[in-house]
Amino acid sequence: MQNIPSSEITPPHIYFTRREILRKVAMLSASAGVGMLAACLPRSSQTASPDPTVSVASEQPAVASTSTDELGGLLISFDDKNAYNNYYEFSLDKRRVARESKDLKTSPWVVSIGGLVNHPLQLDAEEFKQRYPVEERIYRERCVEGYSMVVPWNGFQLSHLLKEVEPTADAKFVRFETLFDPDQMPGQRSPMFDFPYVEGLRLDEAMHPLTILATGLYGKDLLPQTGAPLRLVVPWKYAFKSIKAIVKIDLVAEMPTSLWMRAAPDEYGFYANVNPNVPHPRWSQETELRLGEGERRPTMLFNGYEEEVASLYTGMDLTKWY
Amino acid sequence: MVLNRVPKQVRLITLHLTALLPLAWLVWDVLTGNLSLNPYENLIRRTGQAAVLALIFTLSCTPLSRWLNKPSILVFRKPLGLYTFFYALLHISIFVVMGFEANLVTATREILARTNLTLGLVAFLILLILAATSNRASQKRLTKYWKNLHRFIYPAALLIGGHYLLARKAPTPASLLAAAVIAVLLLARLIGMSRLQNRPPHTNAENLSQD
Numbered sequence: 001m002q003n004i005p006s007s008e009i010t011p012p013h014i015y016f017t018r019r020e021i022l023r024k025v026a027m028l029s030a031s032a033g034v035g036m037l038a039a040c041l042p043r044s045s046q047t048a049s050p051d052p053t054v055s056v057a058s059e060q061p062a063v064a065s066t067s068t069d070e071l072g073g074l075l076i077s078f079d080d081k082n083a084y085n086n087y088y089e090f091s092l093d094k095r096r097v098a099r100e101s102k103d104l105k106t107s108p109w110v111v112s113i114g115g116l117v118n119h120p121l122q123l124d125a126e127e128f129k130q131r132y133p134v135e136e137r138i139y140r141e142r143c144v145e146g147y148s149m150v151v152p153w154n155g156f157q158l159s160h161l162l163k164e165v166e167p168t169a170d171a172k173f174v175r176f177e178t179l180f181d182p183d184q185m186p187g188q189r190s191p192m193f194d195f196p197y198v199e200g201l202r203l204d205e206a207m208h209p210l211t212i213l214a215t216g217l218y219g220k221d222l223l224p225q226t227g228a229p230l231r232l233v234v235p236w237k238y239a240f241k242s243i244k245a246i247v248k249i250d251l252v253a254e255m256p257t258s259l260w261m262r263a264a265p266d267e268y269g270f271y272a273n274v275n276p277n278v279p280h281p282r283w284s285q286e287t288e289l290r291l292g293e294g295e296r297r298p299t300m301l302f303n304g305y306e307e308e309v310a311s312l313y314t315g316m317d318l319t320k321w322y
Numbered sequence: 323m324v325l326n327r328v329p330k331q332v333r334l335i336t337l338h339l340t341a342l343l344p345l346a347w348l349v350w351d352v353l354t355g356n357l358s359l360n361p362y363e364n365l366i367r368r369t370g371q372a373a374v375l376a377l378i379f380t381l382s383c384t385p386l387s388r389w390l391n392k393p394s395i396l397v398f399r400k401p402l403g404l405y406t407f408f409y410a411l412l413h414i415s416i417f418v419v420m421g422f423e424a425n426l427v428t429a430t431r432e433i434l435a436r437t438n439l440t441l442g443l444v445a446f447l448i449l450l451i452l453a454a455t456s457n458r459a460s461q462k463r464l465t466k467y468w469k470n471l472h473r474f475i476y477p478a479a480l481l482i483g484g485h486y487l488l489a490r491k492a493p494t495p496a497s498l499l500a501a502a503v504i505a506v507l508l509l510a511r512l513i514g515m516s517r518l519q520n521r522p523p524h525t526n527a528e529n530l531s532q533d
Contacts, residue, residue, distance in 0.1 A: 076359075084359040092494050095358050145491070147360055192492050263492060282488065284432050291359050296423065 062218040064152035069138050071304060076149040076292045078218045084291070085225040086143065087244065088193065089178065089185035101224035104184055104245070109229050113161065115250030116171035121164065125229035129215050132156035136219070137212055139235035141242075142274045142303045148288040153233050154216030159207045161249075167203060171251035174206040175199075176232055176243045193263055199243040200256030200270065201234065202312075210235055210308055213246070236302040236309045238272045269322040273313070274303035278322050330397060337398050341405040344372035345412075362420045369416060373409035374486055374500050377479060380406055381507040385514070400456060403475070407453040410446050438488035445481035448474050476511065479504050 062078040069075070085097035107126065114120035123131070134156050142148040162174070180196035182188040188195040205211060214233045215222060222228035227244030234241050240260055260268035267281055276286045276299040288299045302309050313321075348368055351357055357364040380402040387395035422429035433439040452472055454460070461468045483501040487493045493501075 080359050092490070094360075145363075147363070260491075279435060282436060282438060282491075284435070289360065289362060294361070296421075 060220040062220050064138070064218050065136055066138060066152075069140055069150045071140075073140065073150045073290060074293050075138070075152055078220075080292060081149070081151060081217060082223050082225055086145075086239070087187075087225060087227075088190070089187040089195065089197065089245075090225070091187060098223070098225040100186070104224035104228070106224060106229040106245075109247070111230060111247055111249065113165050113249045115175070115252050116168045117251050118166035118168060119164065121161075125215070128156065128161075128213065128230060132160045134215060137210075137214075137233070137235075139210075139233060140303050141233075141235065141239050142288060142299065144238040144240060144268075144272070144280060144283065144285075146283045146285075146288055147291050148297075148299075148303075149291045152218055153212065153214040154219060155212035155214035155233060157209055158211045158213050158232070159209065161213065162203075162207060162251075165251070167251045170253045172203055173252050173255055174201045174203060175248075175250045175252050175256035176201075176246050177248035177250075178243055179245045179247045193259055195259070197243055197259045198256060199232065199241055199258045200252075201232075201241075202255075203251070204312055205234070205309075208309060208312065210305060236274060236305040238274055240268075241272050271313075271318075271321050273318065273322075274299060275301055275318055275322070277301070278319050330394075333394070333397065334401065337401055341376065341402065344368065344375070344409070348372075362416070365416045365420065366413065369409050369413035370486070370489070371496070373406055373413055374482060376402055376406040376409055377482060378500065378503050378507065380475070381479060381504065385507065385510040388514070404453055404456060407449040410449050414442070414446050438485055441481045441488070442485040445478045445485060448478040448481075452478075476508055479508060 064075055067075055083098055084094050085101075086094055087097045087101065090097045090100040107124075109125040110122055111125060111128075112120070112122050134154050137153045137155060139151055139153060140148060141151050158174075176199045178195075178197035179185065180188060182195075185195075201211065212233050214227070214231050215229065217223075217226055222231065224245075227242075230246050231244040232242045232246065241258075255270055258268070258270065260272075261270060274285070279285060285299055287296050289296050300306070348365070351364075380399060383395050383399040383402065387393055418424060418426065418429045422432065433443045452475060455464065455468065455471060464471060483504040486497040487501050489497065
């Protein structure tokens with residue numbers, strides 16, 4: 001097929017944001033505390049939030065370097081993204097998550113990175129942003145329930161963190177865990193699920209340059225409803241893989257069992273790669289409703305990141321390893 | 323007793339106004355653009371919930387009228403059954419039109435491929451037949467078979483309970499509650515039936531109210 005090694009292909013997120021470099025520099029300096037330039041930046045055309053308790057007052061302007069993804073899909077607005085959330089720890093009602101989660105205490109927030117590593121690490125969520133290069137990533141997000149959106153995340157490659165902790169030779173998988181605190185996350189009292197939320201990636205998936213830990217959205221810190229202070233984003237997998245409010249990252253030898261694998265093993269596998277050819281018992285995966293645009297569109301293999309990630313699954317039966 | 327003093331017309335008007343509330347609320351939210359970021363999901367969920375609620379009220383009429391010894395309650399049963407069908411019709415229409423761009427072929431294929439959707443469709447077809455034969459003329463034409471035919475509301479209720487439980491990633495408190503209430507109402511029939519066998523045959527509580 002192609003002889004160019006994938007490492008030499010400019011990833012689309014860089015390719016499509018290169019023209020906006022100046023603006024990005026301004027954003028980065030703003031987040032580094034220089035702040036002055038940020039005041040000169042145009043505010044995005046967001047409308048006022050209908051519920052004043054939902055938006056947290058912040059000095060950071062909500063900006064993204066572009067208005068679409070590389071395929072022309074319109075970004076979901078900052079307010080829309082923060083008003084419609086699938087987050088069972090707070091509510092089963094996507095419109096109530098913002099309200100129910102607004103008091104989540106996200107600072108201080110210690111994240112432990114350990115397990116089969118040479119240099120275990122404990123970091124406060126705030127420290128990640130200084131320690132690793134935060135960049136903007138415009139990613140498609142596809143929910144297994146059949147809707148999708150385009151989101152301008154700010155985050156850093158998980159690979160930077162993993163390289164620093166040095167997985168041992170036995171480490172084959174990465175296991176992520178959400179905060180367990182039923183007082184703050186009342187949904188965790190539900191007898192239906194085995195909280196805390198757990199997710200996992202194969203080590204090579206976790207090391208892939210598209211895999212990020214997100215700290216922000218539209219250049220602003222994440223709000224609790226989108227997974228503050230630190231969440232995973234794996235754009236070629238169904239969005240439930242992108243675990244929120246992470247407190248623990250462990251390198252392990254065995255394939256971790258995620259919350260959804262435990263809850264419904266014949267519906268949710270470990271991989272959960274977006275795949276229109278592998279049907280789900282509850283929802284068709286052939287098409288998706290693009291939120292913000294309201295159009296139904298065909299779902300793409302690996303959510304449109306086939307070129308970047310298909311090689312991770314060479315020789316695997318994706319119907320078996322759903 | 324209080325209910326008996328209220329004229330039948332007033333009772334029915336009150337029922338219609340109440341049963342149309344979910345629709346009015348829905349129309350209001352459509353007009354004011356308050357259907358969340360995912361209007362399709364919002365409309366599907368709310369019409370489905372309205373249908374389940376109407377079904378529960380329909381199934382409650384007979385046990386309530388017996389338990390409270392108020393045959394006047396039975397006047398609500400037929401309109402409530404028709405509202406169940408009405409909201410189910412809205413529900414499935416939104417599924418076909420908004421979910422599948424009115425393409426009946428792909429919508430049917432999808433329904434047959436998913437257990438929860440198949441349950442819903444079978445229940446809808448039962449409701450359709452019951453609604454179509456709910457008039458006095460059908461009742462006369464079908465004679466004694468009419469009653470047996472309309473007992474299909476019970477399997478329909480089971481299917482609807484299952485459909486609701488399976489609708490989301492996991493059963494929600496609302497769907498669990500609805501399924502439990504439906505189960506209790508169906509069990510009430512079983513108990514009622516065993517009692518009926520020990521009773522003289524003139525009891526007419528299962529018949530459509532004729533008042």
